[in-house]
Amino acid sequence: MSSEPAFDPPPGPRPVPYADLRLELSRLVGAPSAKPVAKALDIHTVGQMLHQFPRRYIPRGELTQLNLLDLDDYATILARVVDQNTRKMQTRKGYITDVYITDNSGAGTTMTISFFNGFKAQKELLPGVLALFSGKVSSYREKLVLTNPEYDMLPDHELTEHEAELQAARPIPVYPATAKFPSWKTRLVIEALLPTLDLTRIPDPVPAAIARRERLMPLAEAYEQIHQPSSIESWPRARKRFRFQEALALQTSLAQKRHEASQQDATGRPRITGGLLDAFDAQLPYTLTAGQADIGGLISDEIAGAHPMHRLLQGEVGSGKTVIALRAMLQVIDAGGQAAFLAPTEVLAAQHLHSIQALLGSLGEGRLLGGPVATQVTLLTGSMPTAARKRSLLAAVSGEAGIVIGTHALLSDNVHFADLGLIVVDEQHRFGVEQRDALRSKALKPPHLLVMTATPIPRTVAMTVFGDLEVSELTELPAGRAPIKTHLAPLAERPQWFNRVWERSREEIDRGHQVYVVCPKIGDGDEQLFEGGSALGGPGEGGTLFGTDDGSVLFGPDDSYAESAGGDGDTRPMAGVLDVVQMLRGLPVLADKRIEPLHGRLDSALKQGTMAAFAAGEIDVLVSTTVIEVGVDVHNATLMVIMDADRFGMSQLHQLRGRVGRGGHDGTCLLVTNLEPGHPSRKRLEAVAATTDGFVLAREDLELRREGDILGAKQSGGSSGLRMLSVLRDEDLIDRAREDATAIVAEDPLLERHPALKLEIEMYLTEQNEAFLERG
Incomplete structure (x- = not known):
C-alpha cells in the first residue's frame, strides 16, 4: 500500500x-x-x-493511456512499473527516485514519476508492480511527468483463481x-x-410510479453498484438512477420556488385603453415581429395578474427585447406604477436612457412638456453630480419618473419609489440575487420581474440556472437587420492579412461608416488584465458572461480554455487597448482618422463622452475592451475587428459582433488570431464564423466545457454544481424530471407526502448549490 x-x-x-x-x-x-x-x-x-x-471507472484490465493525459490535469493513472532508478540530488542533500511506468500500449509509451527522498516508493514500486498514481501532470524537458504523487498498489498476483476472476471483473471507481x-x-x-x-431502509426519494416508468434500479442496489460495481456493465444503470434522482431533486426545488412566487400577492397592472402604451404603439414606425407580439401579449397578461411575473426573455442581439420591455413598462405606468430598469454598467445605462427616450419621443418628456399622456424617464448612476442625483432621487420617490434607469446605484438605501410595479434587469448574469432582492424590497408589494439577456443560453442550462423563471425566446430579427458576415483573419499562415484588416477598416470609413476594434486587455503592461479586474473577469464591465458577485463564473467565456487568460503556461502577449490605439494612429492607412480608446478604467464622464462622440459619428475607430459587449447601439458602425479573438468564448464573440450592422447596413466581423491551424481555439473561431445562430454556438460552446464549470464549480473534490447530470446529454431526462416536479409541487407544495424527496433536496442543496439556484 x-x-x-x-x-x-x-x-x-x-x-x-x-x-x-x-x-x-x-x-x-x-x-x-x-x-x-x-x-x-x-x-x-x-x-x-x-x-x-x-x-469514472477504470477497468482493471485496461491501463491508462499515457499519451492522452493533459498537462496540468490532476489525474488518477492506472499503470505498471517497468523500471526504477535512484540518484543523488546535485544541488541539495537527498535522493530522487525515478519510477518509470507504462500503459502496455505496445507503442513504447512511458512516463517518469519522481519521488524526492521517496524511500518507501523505492522499496514498493518495483518493476512489475501495478498501481494507481494520483497527482498533477506537469512537464519536464517536453515530456509529461508526475512529481511526488500519491499512489496505491493494486493486488494482481498471489490470488486464487476465483478471487482473480472476481477482481478482474470489478472496475476501479475513481472519485473526485x-x-x-x-x-x-x-x-x-x-x-x-x-x-x-x-x-434497504433508506427511503426512495423518487415516487414509486415514476421509478417504475423510468425503470430505475432499486435504490439500495444502486448505492452498492455505484460505489462497488460488480462488473463493468452494472454501474451505468446505477448512474442512470442517480442522474434522474438528482434531476428530480433539483427541479422540485426550482418548482417550489416558482410555486412560492406564484402565491405571492402583486398589484395587477392591466392594460389601460387610451394610455401611454396605446400612444406609443400608434407612433411606432414599424410593425412588431410575430415573436415580439406573442411574447408581449404573454407578458401583458402576466403583469395584469394578481401574482408577480417572473420571466426570462432571451434573444439575439437586435431581436427587439428593449421594445418588449418598454411596452411592459408603459403598461405598468398606465396602471399607476413605476418601472426600474437595472443595467450592469454606466455606459449601458446611459445607452438605454438614450434609446428609450428616442423610442418614446415626446411621450418621455414628462406630463408638462409631453402632454397629459406622457411620463418622465430619469437616470441614476453612482458618478452623477450631486445636484443631478438629487433630482433623480426626487423624481423616483415622488412618482414623477415613470421609468428610472440605473446601475447598482438603484440598490442604495436612499433610493425610494412611489409605487414600484416592474423591475427590468438587463443581462441578469451580471447581478446576484441579493441585488435583485434589494430592488424588490423597495416595492409596496412584490413587483413583477422581467429579466433580459442577449447571451444565448441552451435550453437545459436556462432550465437549470434560471429554473425559477419562466423562459421566453425571441428567435427572429426585426425587418432591416441583415445577418453579420464573419471572417477569420489567420495571421499565423497569412501575416499579410494584418495590413489588409486596416485597409478594410479604411474602406469602411471612406464609405461614411465607423469601426469597432475590440481587445482582450486594457494595457499598461498588465498581460492578463481583462475588463473586470482579472484574467477570468468578474462582476464588472465585461470579462465573463456569467460573472457572479463572488467572482465565480457560471458560464463565462474564458475559464475553461487554456489559452484564454494566458493560463496553463500560455505566455503569448495579448492585444491591449492602449497599445493598439498608438499602433493604429501610426499607420499611414489610418493617419488622418479619429481613433479613441474606451475601457472600464476611464473616468465615468470620459467613458460616456467617448461613447456619445462615437454615436454622433465624431470618432472613426473606437478601440475598446468588452465594455461595448452588450447594449451599446451605434447604427453607423458596420465593421468590428476583434484582436486575439481566441481569447474570448464563442458566446461572447457572437454577442460582440452583434454591435455592428444595426442601422440597415451590412455588418462585418473580422476575427484576428495568431493561433496555428488545428489548435482547439481555432476550431472555436471557425465555428463562430460558420453560423450566426447564437443558440447553435452556445450549445457547441457548452460541449467544449467541463460540466462542473457551467454552474461555477470545478470538479476538484467536494460538492459540485452538478453531481451526475449533464445538461446536454440528459436534456430529455431533465425535461421529464421538470414535468414530474411541477406536478408533485402542484399537489404537495411543502412535500409533506414526499418526505424522502424533501430530505434529498435538503442534502442536495449545499450552500454552494443554493447559491447557484439563487442566481436565477
Missing part, C-alpha cells in the same frame, strides 16, 4: 445498521477517518458521503480528488461505511 495510513473502521462491534442519512459520518467510520474527509472534501454526514459518487486527498482515500472510507448501513 502507499505511505498514507489506510482508513479502517473503528475497533469493536459494528454499529447497528442505520438508515438516517443525516447522521454524522464519524459515528459510523470513526473520527480518524471522518476528520480528513471533512477537512479535504467538506463532507460531514453519511448522506453526503454516500453521494460522493465516482467520476484534491491534492492531499486522492481518489482511493474516498474509496476506503466508502468501503468502511457501506457495511455499517442497511441500505
Whole structure:
C-alpha cells in the first residue's frame, strides 16, 4: 500500500445498521477517518458521503493511456512499473527516485514519476508492480511527468483463481480528488461505511410510479453498484438512477420556488385603453415581429395578474427585447406604477436612457412638456453630480419618473419609489440575487420581474440556472437587420492579412461608416488584465458572461480554455487597448482618422463622452475592451475587428459582433488570431464564423466545457454544481424530471407526502448549490 495510513473502521462491534442519512459520518467510520474527509472534501454526514459518487471507472484490465493525459490535469493513472532508478540530488542533500511506468500500449509509451527522498516508493514500486498514481501532470524537458504523487498498489498476483476472476471483473471507481486527498482515500472510507448501513431502509426519494416508468434500479442496489460495481456493465444503470434522482431533486426545488412566487400577492397592472402604451404603439414606425407580439401579449397578461411575473426573455442581439420591455413598462405606468430598469454598467445605462427616450419621443418628456399622456424617464448612476442625483432621487420617490434607469446605484438605501410595479434587469448574469432582492424590497408589494439577456443560453442550462423563471425566446430579427458576415483573419499562415484588416477598416470609413476594434486587455503592461479586474473577469464591465458577485463564473467565456487568460503556461502577449490605439494612429492607412480608446478604467464622464462622440459619428475607430459587449447601439458602425479573438468564448464573440450592422447596413466581423491551424481555439473561431445562430454556438460552446464549470464549480473534490447530470446529454431526462416536479409541487407544495424527496433536496442543496439556484 502507499505511505498514507489506510482508513479502517473503528475497533469493536459494528454499529447497528442505520438508515438516517443525516447522521454524522464519524459515528459510523470513526473520527480518524471522518476528520480528513471533512477537512479535504467538506463532507460531514453519511448522506453526503454516500453521494460522493465516482467520476469514472477504470477497468482493471485496461491501463491508462499515457499519451492522452493533459498537462496540468490532476489525474488518477492506472499503470505498471517497468523500471526504477535512484540518484543523488546535485544541488541539495537527498535522493530522487525515478519510477518509470507504462500503459502496455505496445507503442513504447512511458512516463517518469519522481519521488524526492521517496524511500518507501523505492522499496514498493518495483518493476512489475501495478498501481494507481494520483497527482498533477506537469512537464519536464517536453515530456509529461508526475512529481511526488500519491499512489496505491493494486493486488494482481498471489490470488486464487476465483478471487482473480472476481477482481478482474470489478472496475476501479475513481472519485473526485484534491491534492492531499486522492481518489482511493474516498474509496476506503466508502468501503468502511457501506457495511455499517442497511441500505434497504433508506427511503426512495423518487415516487414509486415514476421509478417504475423510468425503470430505475432499486435504490439500495444502486448505492452498492455505484460505489462497488460488480462488473463493468452494472454501474451505468446505477448512474442512470442517480442522474434522474438528482434531476428530480433539483427541479422540485426550482418548482417550489416558482410555486412560492406564484402565491405571492402583486398589484395587477392591466392594460389601460387610451394610455401611454396605446400612444406609443400608434407612433411606432414599424410593425412588431410575430415573436415580439406573442411574447408581449404573454407578458401583458402576466403583469395584469394578481401574482408577480417572473420571466426570462432571451434573444439575439437586435431581436427587439428593449421594445418588449418598454411596452411592459408603459403598461405598468398606465396602471399607476413605476418601472426600474437595472443595467450592469454606466455606459449601458446611459445607452438605454438614450434609446428609450428616442423610442418614446415626446411621450418621455414628462406630463408638462409631453402632454397629459406622457411620463418622465430619469437616470441614476453612482458618478452623477450631486445636484443631478438629487433630482433623480426626487423624481423616483415622488412618482414623477415613470421609468428610472440605473446601475447598482438603484440598490442604495436612499433610493425610494412611489409605487414600484416592474423591475427590468438587463443581462441578469451580471447581478446576484441579493441585488435583485434589494430592488424588490423597495416595492409596496412584490413587483413583477422581467429579466433580459442577449447571451444565448441552451435550453437545459436556462432550465437549470434560471429554473425559477419562466423562459421566453425571441428567435427572429426585426425587418432591416441583415445577418453579420464573419471572417477569420489567420495571421499565423497569412501575416499579410494584418495590413489588409486596416485597409478594410479604411474602406469602411471612406464609405461614411465607423469601426469597432475590440481587445482582450486594457494595457499598461498588465498581460492578463481583462475588463473586470482579472484574467477570468468578474462582476464588472465585461470579462465573463456569467460573472457572479463572488467572482465565480457560471458560464463565462474564458475559464475553461487554456489559452484564454494566458493560463496553463500560455505566455503569448495579448492585444491591449492602449497599445493598439498608438499602433493604429501610426499607420499611414489610418493617419488622418479619429481613433479613441474606451475601457472600464476611464473616468465615468470620459467613458460616456467617448461613447456619445462615437454615436454622433465624431470618432472613426473606437478601440475598446468588452465594455461595448452588450447594449451599446451605434447604427453607423458596420465593421468590428476583434484582436486575439481566441481569447474570448464563442458566446461572447457572437454577442460582440452583434454591435455592428444595426442601422440597415451590412455588418462585418473580422476575427484576428495568431493561433496555428488545428489548435482547439481555432476550431472555436471557425465555428463562430460558420453560423450566426447564437443558440447553435452556445450549445457547441457548452460541449467544449467541463460540466462542473457551467454552474461555477470545478470538479476538484467536494460538492459540485452538478453531481451526475449533464445538461446536454440528459436534456430529455431533465425535461421529464421538470414535468414530474411541477406536478408533485402542484399537489404537495411543502412535500409533506414526499418526505424522502424533501430530505434529498435538503442534502442536495449545499450552500454552494443554493447559491447557484439563487442566481436565477
